[in-house]
Amino acid sequence: MFSYLMxxxxxxxxxxxxxxxxxxxxxxxxxxxxxxxxxxxxxxxAMSGVTNQLLEAGNLASKRxxxxxxxxxxxxxxxxEIIKHFIPVTGQSQVIAxxxxxxNELRDVLKGISLIKEISPKxxxxxxSFGERLSTQLIFSVLAQKGLxxxxxxxxxxxxxNRNFGKSEVNFSETNPLIQQYxxxxxxxxxxxxxxIGSNADxxxxxxxxxxxxxxxxxxxxxxxxxxxxxWTDVDGMMTADPRKVFAAFTIPSISYAEAMELTHFGAKxxxxxxxxxxxxxxxxxxxxxxxxxxxxxxxxxRESTLSPYIITGISSIDHLSLVNLQGSGMIGVAGVSxxxxxxxxxxxxxxxxxxxxxSEHSICFAxxxxxxxxxxxxxxxxxxxxxxxxDLEGIDIQNDxxxxxxxxxxxxxxxxxxxxLFSVLGxxxxxxxxxxxxxxxLNISVVIEQKDLSKALNVIHETxxxxxxxxxxxxxxxxxxxxxxxxxxxxxxxxxxxKYKGLKIKLVGLANSRKQYIHEAGIDLKNAIEWxxxxxxxxxxxxxxxDLKQLNLPNSIFADCTASKDIYQFYLGLFHANVSVVTxxxxxxxxxxxxxxxxHQTALAKGVKFLYETNVGAGLPVINTLQGLISSGDRFxxxxxxxxxxxxxxxxxxxxxxxxxxxxxxAKKKGYTEPDPREDLSGxxxxxxxxxxxxxIGLKLEFSDITISPIIPRSCEMAPTVDAFFDELENQNAYxxxxxxxxxAHGHVLRYIATLxxxxxxxxxxxxxxxxxxxxxxxxxxxxAFTTKRYHDRxxxxxxPGAGAEVTASGVFADIVSxxxxxx
Ligand code: ASP
Ligand code: MG
Numbered sequence: 001m002f003s004y005l006m007x008x009x010x011x012x013x014x015x016x017x018x019x020x021x022x023x024x025x026x027x028x029x030x031x032x033x034x035x036x037x038x039x040x041x042x043x044x045x046a047m048s049g050v051t052n053q054l055l056e057a058g059n060l061a062s063k064r065x066x067x068x069x070x071x072x073x074x075x076x077x078x079x080x081e082i083i084k085h086f087i088p089v090t091g092q093s094q095v096i097a098x099x100x101x102x103x104n105e106l107r108d109v110l111k112g113i114s115l116i117k118e119i120s121p122k123x124x125x126x127x128x129s130f131g132e133r134l135s136t137q138l139i140f141s142v143l144a145q146k147g148l149x150x151x152x153x154x155x156x157x158x159x160x161x162n163r164n165f166g167k168s169e170v171n172f173s174e175t176n177p178l179i180q181q182y183x184x185x186x187x188x189x190x191x192x193x194x195x196x197i198g199s200n201a202d203x204x205x206x207x208x209x210x211x212x213x214x215x216x217x218x219x220x221x222x223x224x225x226x227x228x229x230x231x232w233t234d235v236d237g238m239m240t241a242d243p244r245k246v247f248a249a250f251t252i253p254s255i256s257y258a259e260a261m262e263l264t265h266f267g268a269k270x271x272x273x274x275x276x277x278x279x280x281x282x283x284x285x286x287x288x289x290x291x292x293x294x295x296x297x298x299x300x301x302x303r304e305s306t307l308s309p310y311i312i313t314g315i316s317s318i319d320h321l322s323l324v325n326l327q328g329s330g331m332i333g334v335a336g337v338s339x340x341x342x343x344x345x346x347x348x349x350x351x352x353x354x355x356x357x358x359x360s361e362h363s364i365c366f367a368x369x370x371x372x373x374x375x376x377x378x379x380x381x382x383x384x385x386x387x388x389x390x391x392d393l394e395g396i397d398i399q400n401d402x403x404x405x406x407x408x409x410x411x412x413x414x415x416x417x418x419x420x421x422l423f424s425v426l427g428x429x430x431x432x433x434x435x436x437x438x439x440x441x442x443l444n445i446s447v448v449i450e451q452k453d454l455s456k457a458l459n460v461i462h463e464t465x466x467x468x469x470x471x472x473x474x475x476x477x478x479x480x481x482x483x484x485x486x487x488x489x490x491x492x493x494x495x496x497x498x499x500k501y502k503g504l505k506i507k508l509v510g511l512a513n514s515r516k517q518y519i520h521e522a523g524i525d526l527k528n529a530i531e532w533x534x535x536x537x538x539x540x541x542x543x544x545x546x547x548d549l550k551q552l553n554l555p556n557s558i559f560a561d562c563t564a565s566k567d568i569y570q571f572y573l574g575l576f577h578a579n580v581s582v583v584t585x586x587x588x589x590x591x592x593x594x595x596x597x598x599x600x601h602q603t604a605l606a607k608g609v610k611f612l613y614e615t616n617v618g619a620g621l622p623v624i625n626t627l628q629g630l631i632s633s634g635d636r637f638x639x640x641x642x643x644x645x646x647x648x649x650x651x652x653x654x655x656x657x658x659x660x661x662x663x664x665x666x667x668a669k670k671k672g673y674t675e676p677d678p679r680e681d682l683s684g685x686x687x688x689x690x691x692x693x694x695x696x697x698i699g700l701k702l703e704f705s706d707i708t709i710s711p712i713i714p715r716s717c718e719m720a721p722t723v724d725a726f727f728d729e730l731e732n733q734n735a736y737x738x739x740x741x742x743x744x745x746a747h748g749h750v751l752r753y754i755a756t757l758x759x760x761x762x763x764x765x766x767x768x769x770x771x772x773x774x775x776x777x778x779x780x781x782x783x784x785x786a787f788t789t790k791r792y793h794d795r796x797x798x799x800x801x802p803g804a805g806a807e808v809t810a811s812g813v814f815a816d817i818v819s820x821x822x823x824x825x
Pocket of ligand 1: 051
């Protein structure tokens with residue numbers, strides 16, 4: 001059986017070598033490999049930040065500014081600190097001396113630099129080599145002292161490169177035999193190898209480019225043909241998205257080389273796959289692991305990723321870029337323009353991040369780093385001056401403050417509709433796509449968007465492709481009265497159900513009442529929401545609440561107005577424009593001027609958000625949804641009749657012969673059914689608002705002033721100066737009411753306060769109805785609505801039940817919010 005000279009190469013990055021805690025973990029990882037009798041070697045980076053510090057020290061020295069040696073002292077101290085922690089006192093002086101020797105050598109190099117006031121690439125490589133030499137030497141001492149059979153390996157003796165200082169290329173035909181021979185001779189040892197560095201034919205120190213320790217691991221891995229390379233870093237492998245931007249990002253268990261390349265092309269943080277090329281070429285799997293969470297499986301990068309349940313593998317992005325657009329009729333069919341363009345850019349070493357050309361060939365656009373945008377503009381104006389003059393090129397324009405997102409995955413080749421899904425979720429969230437590009441490998445779709453939308457876009461895309469099972473709605477709730485509080489309680493009660501059966505998470509992000517307001521992006525704990533609002537909230541200022549909400553720009557944002565305030569609807573339009581949906585039991589907006597009603601609805605439609613207000617009529621009863629369903633399916637309304645006030649329903653359901661009207665009203669008042677001044681209920685205004693809204697829903701352009709309301713009470717009652725006087729006057733008018741109810745009774749009729757919409761007219765008033773009428777049999781404070789339509793012609797469609805109260809109203813609002821779950825995202 002083929003036996004490996006080495007089974008594994010482990011590589012520890014800067015943060016893994018950077019602190020007592022991390023080195024403790026490095027030691028245990030190495031020890032456990034040793035105990036398992038694995039044949040392995042280890043590559044180390046410099047302690048985190050040291051390479052940069054060395055470059056900075058070199059730069060200062062070249063300017064003779066190194067009067068204080070604080071940088072080197074700091075480096076020295078960090079290493080000493082590790083020694084003091086891990087090495088028993090008796091052994092310390094020897095190790096300190098070794099480190100000090102290196103530090104002295106380093107100081108000499110810096111001195112040399114300051115003497116000649118110049119730092120060449122060659123000297124710079126020598127200078128930064130101390131980072132890896134120090135860290136490796138240090139960990140070597142710690143492990144040696146623990147009795148492990150370790151060997152310090154200065155990679156400069158084994159990795160041979162060309163003279164390209166700063167980023168030297170490895171000469172594999174020389175390097176591979178050197179490595180193989182060395183490991184043959186030292187097979188029984190644990191080799192601890194300095195990452196990042198090598199040497200050229202003259203014996204000068206060279207480096208493999210920033211982040212080059214991964215490359216070192218790869219070079220050794222491929223020379224020794226190991227089974228696996230482990231890259232130990234400080235995150236849980238490669239993630240589906242940048243976890244700093246997407247809370248829900250998670251580790252990708254398995255990914256192909258090609259996908260890893262695509263993902264890291266856009267701002268790779270974890271690894272830089274090109275540096276793993278030698279390993280890829282030999283098909284050696286790379287495992288990305290977390291030193292700080294060493295039992296976690298991390299990500300395995302190999303030729304083929306194992307089947308993942310998701311269509312895409314990951315999402316990456318570049319935060320800042322600029323887009324250059326060249327357009328002009330002269331570009332049509334002129335292959336020369338783009339050839340010239342890219343030649344020029346290559347010559348000027350401008351790296352192009354993305355290119356997109358419309359098939360009309362009328363324009364071509366490409367993305368660049370913002371730092372070079374001015375330069376690019378200059379170059380292009382210079383190079384294309386003739387084309388601009390002749391008018392073949394209309395102009396060159398540069399758009400800044402953009403970001404690009406790449407959605408990556410081999411699965412896209414097998415699935416259709418990925419870009420459709422991508423674009424539609426961006427559209428629904430009001431994110432404008434400035435440009436797009438899809439690689440013909442179908443491994444990557446990139447979209448350029450405005451930078452302000454980046455985090456929102458990443459989150460919605462992530463949610464769409466990775467969490468179609470659990471969608472987050474971001475709720476901003478205004479109003480903590482009865483309805484608001486009840487809604488919060490219902491949200492708490494249904495949290496688990498929604499997650500499990502609806503795939504929904506409703507995250508309360510903002511809360512406000514007439515006194516205070518509070519926004520917390522990470523989510524407000526529902527159980528403590530009101531306390532948080534009181535203790536952490538700032539003074540109420542809805543302007544700032546709404547502008548903070550817009551600023552946050554969260555996906556699937558919902559604004560719930562659970563107040564009766566007349567001042568809040570004015571924010572609705574702006575919210576729609578910011579792609580925020582509005583849910584409300586508040587009738588003020590819909591029953592205002594028709595023009596406002598129309599504008600709100602049209603804007604919501606145009607922006608692809610929802611305006612939901614099922615609770616405007618009949619609280620939680622499904623009145624508006626039913627009506628809209630009938631209209632959408634082509635039914636035509638002939639008549640709407642309804643008892644739309646719980647108070648008035650109760651009143652006339654209880655007002656039977658033998659009772660006085662004043663008595664019944666007083667009873668209702670005591671039960672809390674009426675407004676403090678019951679005349680507000682009796683005025684029929686509230687009923688009028690509701691039927692007005694229904695009329696608009698069926699397409700009529702009616703105004704409040706078009707409604708005819710017949711008064712219930714005689715004028716003298718209406719005019720009474722106080723509530724008490726009003727009740728007195730009711731008693732005085734008892735005969736009037738008695739007469740009403742007795743007359744009805746005599747005909748076998750009952751009295752009902754009914755709003756009617758028929759022939760485009762709304763009338764509201766007290767009516768006598770007979771036992772065949774659907775409103776004859778009523779209970780308590782129920783509401784009832786009857787729709788007579790073309791389809792429900794002979795017998796109307798009747799919706800009946802409790803139409804007021806916090807529980808049913810809140811549940812209606814709740815249902816509206818939940819319905820947004822299937823619409824948004
Ligand atoms: N220490 C080097 C750097 O910071 C190499 C590495 O860490 O991989 O670039
Ligand atoms: Mg590094």
